[in-house]
Amino acid sequence: MKTQDYKRLYIWEGPVRIFHWINALCILTLTITGFLIADPPAIMSGDEASHRYWFGIVRFIHFTAAYLFVAVMILRIYWAFAGNRYAHWRNFLPFNKKGLQNMLHVLKHDILLIPERKPGLSSVNIGHNAVAGLAYLLMFLLALVMVFTGFGLFSNNASWWFPKMFAWVPAALGGDFMARTIHHLSMWLIWFIVFVHVYLVLFHDWMESNGEVSSMISGFKFFKKERFKEE
Amino acid sequence: MVKSDKRETYFDAIIKMGYTRRDFMKFATFMAAYMGLKTSAIAQIADALENTPRVPVIWEHYQECTCCSESFIRSDHPIVADIILDKISLDYTETLMAAAGEQAEAAKHATMEKYHGEYILCVEGSVPLKDDGQYCCIAGKTALEQLKEAAAGAKAIIAWGSCASNGCVQSAYPNPTGATPIHKIIKDKPIVKVPGCPPIGEVMAGVIVHVLTFGTLPELDRIGRPKAFYAKRVHDSCYRRPYYDAGLFAEHFDDENARKGYCLYKVGCKGPMTYNACGSMRWNNGVSYPIQSGHGCIGCSEENFWDNGPLYERLTGLKGFGIESTADKIGMGVTGAVAAGIGVHAIASAVAKRKAKRAQRAEGKTNEEELKA
Numbered sequence A: 001m002k003t004q005d006y007k008r009l010y011i012w013e014g015p016v017r018i019f020h021w022i023n024a025l026c027i028l029t030l031t032i033t034g035f036l037i038a039d040p041p042a043i044m045s046g047d048e049a050s051h052r053y054w055f056g057i058v059r060f061i062h063f064t065a066a067y068l069f070v071a072v073m074i075l076r077i078y079w080a081f082a083g084n085r086y087a088h089w090r091n092f093l094p095f096n097k098k099g100l101q102n103m104l105h106v107l108k109h110d111i112l113l114i115p116e117r118k119p120g121l122s123s124v125n126i127g128h129n130a131v132a133g134l135a136y137l138l139m140f141l142l143a144l145v146m147v148f149t150g151f152g153l154f155s156n157n158a159s160w161w162f163p164k165m166f167a168w169v170p171a172a173l174g175g176d177f178m179a180r181t182i183h184h185l186s187m188w189l190i191w192f193i194v195f196v197h198v199y200l201v202l203f204h205d206w207m208e209s210n211g212e213v214s215s216m217i218s219g220f221k222f223f224k225k226e227r228f229k230e231e
Numbered sequence B: 001m002v003k004s005d006k007r008e009t010y011f012d013a014i015i016k017m018g019y020t021r022r023d024f025m026k027f028a029t030f031m032a033a034y035m036g037l038k039t040s041a042i043a044q045i046a047d048a049l050e051n052t053p054r055v056p057v058i059w060e061h062y063q064e065c066t067c068c069s070e071s072f073i074r075s076d077h078p079i080v081a082d083i084i085l086d087k088i089s090l091d092y093t094e095t096l097m098a099a100a101g102e103q104a105e106a107a108k109h110a111t112m113e114k115y116h117g118e119y120i121l122c123v124e125g126s127v128p129l130k131d132d133g134q135y136c137c138i139a140g141k142t143a144l145e146q147l148k149e150a151a152a153g154a155k156a157i158i159a160w161g162s163c164a165s166n167g168c169v170q171s172a173y174p175n176p177t178g179a180t181p182i183h184k185i186i187k188d189k190p191i192v193k194v195p196g197c198p199p200i201g202e203v204m205a206g207v208i209v210h211v212l213t214f215g216t217l218p219e220l221d222r223i224g225r226p227k228a229f230y231a232k233r234v235h236d237s238c239y240r241r242p243y244y245d246a247g248l249f250a251e252h253f254d255d256e257n258a259r260k261g262y263c264l265y266k267v268g269c270k271g272p273m274t275y276n277a278c279g280s281m282r283w284n285n286g287v288s289y290p291i292q293s294g295h296g297c298i299g300c301s302e303e304n305f306w307d308n309g310p311l312y313e314r315l316t317g318l319k320g321f322g323i324e325s326t327a328d329k330i331g332m333g334v335t336g337a338v339a340a341g342i343g344v345h346a347i348a349s350a351v352a353k354r355k356a357k358r359a360q361r362a363e364g365k366t367n368e369e370e371l372k373a
Helices: A014-038 A054-082 A097-111 A130-157 A168-173 A176-208 A212-218 A225-230 B010-016 B021-034 B040-051 B067-073 B078-087 B101-114 B143-152 B161-166 B201-214 B241-245 B256-260 B327-372
Strands: A006-010 A220-224 B057-061 B090-093 B120-124 B156-160 B191-194
Touching (some): A014 A212, A097 A130, A130 A168, A130 A176, A176 B327, B021 B040, B057 B101, B057 B143, B120 B143, B156 B201
Parallel strands (some): B057 B090, B120 B156
Antiparallel strands (some): A006 A220
């Protein structure tokens, strides 16, 4: 009889999951409030201006979420050194031979859906695959662009040294106009990655039945027993 | 009063013009206030104007509309126009000097030689670089030659207005004459940028009085603008700011909200991105400024303001993607492409999944049969 023996493996540690979900929440909040700031809806009422502050509150939420975004980013950077092998920073620089091979494999069999003649166990990715790692590097760089342009635009109104550190950014870009445009455009690029990311998570869960989606909450994924021996 | 061998001071000239000492002190106070200095600086300004000989000024005009000069001569203290501009300081300015033609050029060259390394060069306008600079020629020389010649002996350069600071309208896409701001041509002299189309007259007066009286440049920001006037956004000193925070916006220029004086953010006000002193100093002797007159800020003191999207909408154009395209259009295009890609991929994976399932089912059935047996 041929039965499959699956084993549970703890992959995503607490800090990684906390980062992931707070980061996701921040991106969503920042995008919604960002759109409101870019093009505020006409909310009419007979109230005096002194009784209302909704736009100020929207901006407050945007700036607060930005700080949270930076905070979890710092947590994740720390965990890229302190965490387990699946959280390690090397996952996000897959430029060695193994990484490039894995990238080719993912492109061929996951993206282009070319059937594998002889499915090898070593091509089953336990943590991030190489393409995903590269995508998260890009995401990280885009997040840095957002932080630099965002806090650069914010710096003029700030009294704390942290946002003031970014005051040179709009100046270097030729003014707030360009900084704002880049801030806005990078938001779309982040969402481009988010859409692909969410789709591929569902895709892998569906195709590989390894508990990909629930692992983002529980931290556990399931793999064939044979795969462990190689790891 | 003035010894013949001594160079005239500003104070001498002011008294000669018939102003009283009281007028002079008022002027010094005005200037200190413009520059945002503390009260003890009033004495410093008065002292400098009384004791330092006047600094010669050469004021060049290249590709521009003279709105900077117009703004400056309307600066609200008469001594600025009378003394600094009309009577004593300007050794050369095409627009306002009495001399013309060869006489004017001779006066300029005399100043450049006599006060080499001492005079202040004020530049109004941008310099065309395309086609050998033939688009702007003065006295048989191109603006580029004129600028290099005048800059060589200058102590410092003041770039008046957006033309000299960042190119302004002539450098707007497609920039047919290759209009270039001063700081991209002259690299070895201290340059103060006083952007605006035009800059506020009092700002100009404040900058030039600072340079002339203290002999140093005012404190500059990263872009090279005087911090005293360009440290804040128009938005941050706008009297309509409370409406912005309350989320009360004019939707059109002729709607009820516009009449109520609500924030002009949604009709394209560029105040939130524009660094200038309009909100605090205002124009025409502090009477008003664009937003107070019901029109959004067009961002005239910011780089590339002509190419930074439409004046009456909250969009930001992108160079290289065409003037009309905006970040949102690009974003929606990208998102649409992603959605299409995901759709195609999902269908293809469904097909692949069916095959895999068939194999799994077959495997399951074999296992079941084996268990039964």
